[in-house]
Amino acid sequence: MGIKERKERHKEDLKAKILEAAKKLFVKEGYEATSIRKIAAEIEFSPTTIYLYYKDKTDIAYALHQEGFSLLRERLSALIYVEQPFERLKAMGRAYIQFALDHPDFYELMFIMKEPMEYLQAHHPEEDWPEGERVFDGLIQTVEACQKAGYFVDMNTAEVAMLSWSVVHGLCSLHITSHFKHIAEKCSSYALPEHEALLESIFQTYIRLLDGLK
Amino acid sequence: MGIKERKERHKEDLKAKILEAAKKLFVKEGYEATSIRKIAAEIEFSPTTIYLYYKDKTDIAYALHQEGFSLLRERLSALIYVEQPFERLKAMGRAYIQFALDHPDFYELMFIMKEPMEYLQAHHPEEDWPEGERVFDGLIQTVEACQKAGYFVDMNTAEVAMLSWSVVHGLCSLHITSHFKHIAEKCSSYALPEHEALLESIFQTYIRLLDGLK
DNA sequence: TGCATATATTAACAGTGTTAATTAATTTTG
DNA sequence: CAAAATTAATTAACACTGTTAATATATGCA
Incomplete structure (x- = not known):
């Protein structure tokens, strides 16, 4: 089941990428100014995708x-x-x-x-x-x-x-x-x-x- | 010009009433949850009236x-x-x-x-x-x-x-x-x-x- | 190939602070 | 006193926010 593992890895990757984008924005503009939509734009996903990885x-x-x-x-x-x-x-x-x-x-x-x-x-x-x-x-x-x-x-x-x-x-x-x-x-x-x-x-x-x- | 003074007083009153309402909400629900609209509802004025008294x-x-x-x-x-x-x-x-x-x-x-x-x-x-x-x-x-x-x-x-x-x-x-x-x-x-x-x-x-x- | 599952998206809700345009009331002036 | 000017308050609107439900898309398995 190597495919499943790869998907898992991709999922972990995306979660990490979200956090990375969030950190970048957050360090530059602070917490309040770091919106879900901005994070989404940063990683080029739709805003709601974030909610699949973070509550x-x-x-x-x-x-x-x-x-x-x-x-x-x-x-x-x-x-x-x-x-x-x-x-x-x-x-x-x-x-x-x-x-x-x-x-x-x-x-x-x-x-x-x-x-x-x-x-x-x-x-x-x-x-x-x-x-x-x-x-x-x-x-x-x-x-x-x-x-x-x-x-x-x-x-x-x-x-x-x-x-x-x-x-x-x-x-x-x-x-x-x-x-x-x-x-x-x-x-x-x-x-x-x-x-x-x-x-x-x-x-x-x-x-x-x-x-x-x- | 007693009328002018009375109006001044009214204006001061309203400014104080806004602050009073803001304080009440703020103490009960915190700063973030205290919205301009809630303050306005509390004193029964429209939200934009607030901006005539506070920047x-x-x-x-x-x-x-x-x-x-x-x-x-x-x-x-x-x-x-x-x-x-x-x-x-x-x-x-x-x-x-x-x-x-x-x-x-x-x-x-x-x-x-x-x-x-x-x-x-x-x-x-x-x-x-x-x-x-x-x-x-x-x-x-x-x-x-x-x-x-x-x-x-x-x-x-x-x-x-x-x-x-x-x-x-x-x-x-x-x-x-x-x-x-x-x-x-x-x-x-x-x-x-x-x-x-x-x-x-x-x-x-x-x-x-x-x-x-x- | 068809079905099921996971993934991503669009649309929408209920809010937020704030500004511009508009109406209502009041005061000053002719 | 009536008209004009000033002030006060409102409605409508903009550009956002976090979040959810419904929908579409792609993927893995039988």
């Missing part, structure tokens, strides 16, 4: 969401070579910020928009969010290692991990939504770095707070 | 955005009675979190969505964001007072303020976008508090880090 638009959003997480995981897992756990934690924070700066659209989809997470809750209430968990697991393990090295003593590991995440996410999302931009302009008397360097600098301030601990 | 939909979003900021400012300015600056800073953080929990829709509009800030940038590039700045000014002043009391020494005031903001915003936004929910479920071994108590608990963890400084 609805949020299904596509979720697929991209997953892609984003494997991109992020790649970057973070590259840091296992940093042996000192606290140094690794800091490096993870910087890598996370850099990811957000390099892929603001993906970041928005992964962490700012509600749609993909709500889709997850509605359609996969069981297994929930394997990609995200793997990333978070890495963070948990690093925090645990930090605790063994004398940092964050007597603190809940998961809570420290969530706090670390909150700090960098707060920085990245306030940057992406251009909240920082507006505020920074009015803080000329404080000699703040500009744009992306500001994020790095605030993160450094956070690190200095943590350094004061041990 | 476009983002103009309405921005008006609500501003309302949200005066709500937040009310809460934060109620904390000036807390004399110890570091205590006040902590209280501001808790009040900010409570605001996000009490008004998640407003919070989303104010800090998560891009539309109102982009509208601001596009239509009022000069004066930029008076409501937001006043809130941030209060934070800056509190941080400054903390520094005079020996906290955050040798650190950039504005950066410490932005960091403080990032921490609570990170917490609130990851909560609202239900990212924490999915992660927390998989962290049963860490005995985490549930839902909103989790935010308070993580914030407490942050406070413990800061407490270790002075």
Whole structure:
């Protein structure tokens, strides 16, 4: 039954091509502007064909969401070579910020928009969010290692991990939504770095707070 | 010319009624689901009448955005009675979190969505964001007072303020976008508090880090 | 070759924000 | 007071959106 297999392969191909087209449009024009009809035009199929491969638009959003997480995981897992756990934690924070700066659209989809997470809750209430968990697991393990090295003593590991995440996410999302931009302009008397360097600098301030601990 | 004034007043009234209707729908069903046509039906006018009072939909979003900021400012300015600056800073953080929990829709509009800030940038590039700045000014002043009391020494005031903001915003936004929910479920071994108590608990963890400084 | 199945398409529905043209009401002016 | 001008509100329309049902087309199997 080689024919059947070829059809299967074609089907997989088309599904991938849809996602590829969606990603292209989405990176260029954002999620809202990426319509089913535009995706269809991109791959030269009729709009309804998309629905043979993806349940609805949020299904596509979720697929991209997953892609984003494997991109992020790649970057973070590259840091296992940093042996000192606290140094690794800091490096993870910087890598996370850099990811957000390099892929603001993906970041928005992964962490700012509600749609993909709500889709997850509605359609996969069981297994929930394997990609995200793997990333978070890495963070948990690093925090645990930090605790063994004398940092964050007597603190809940998961809570420290969530706090670390909150700090960098707060920085990245306030940057992406251009909240920082507006505020920074009015803080000329404080000699703040500009744009992306500001994020790095605030993160450094956070690190200095943590350094004061041990 | 009392008639002219009455008409002016009527015009102001209708503008306010539109905003009121928009707020009602927006709080109940969210921003996307709040269409111009629904707002119009709510006040029993035709959809195009809205455009005589607001430039476009983002103009309405921005008006609500501003309302949200005066709500937040009310809460934060109620904390000036807390004399110890570091205590006040902590209280501001808790009040900010409570605001996000009490008004998640407003919070989303104010800090998560891009539309109102982009509208601001596009239509009022000069004066930029008076409501937001006043809130941030209060934070800056509190941080400054903390520094005079020996906290955050040798650190950039504005950066410490932005960091403080990032921490609570990170917490609130990851909560609202239900990212924490999915992660927390998989962290049963860490005995985490549930839902909103989790935010308070993580914030407490942050406070413990800061407490270790002075 | 004929039938069944999977695949893709067209047509359509119910919405969306927004603008132009038109009508109704009100105020100002001759 | 009546006519003209201004203002306010409406209807109709455009160009979209996501999505579904009904229809056509091509393919694999007996």
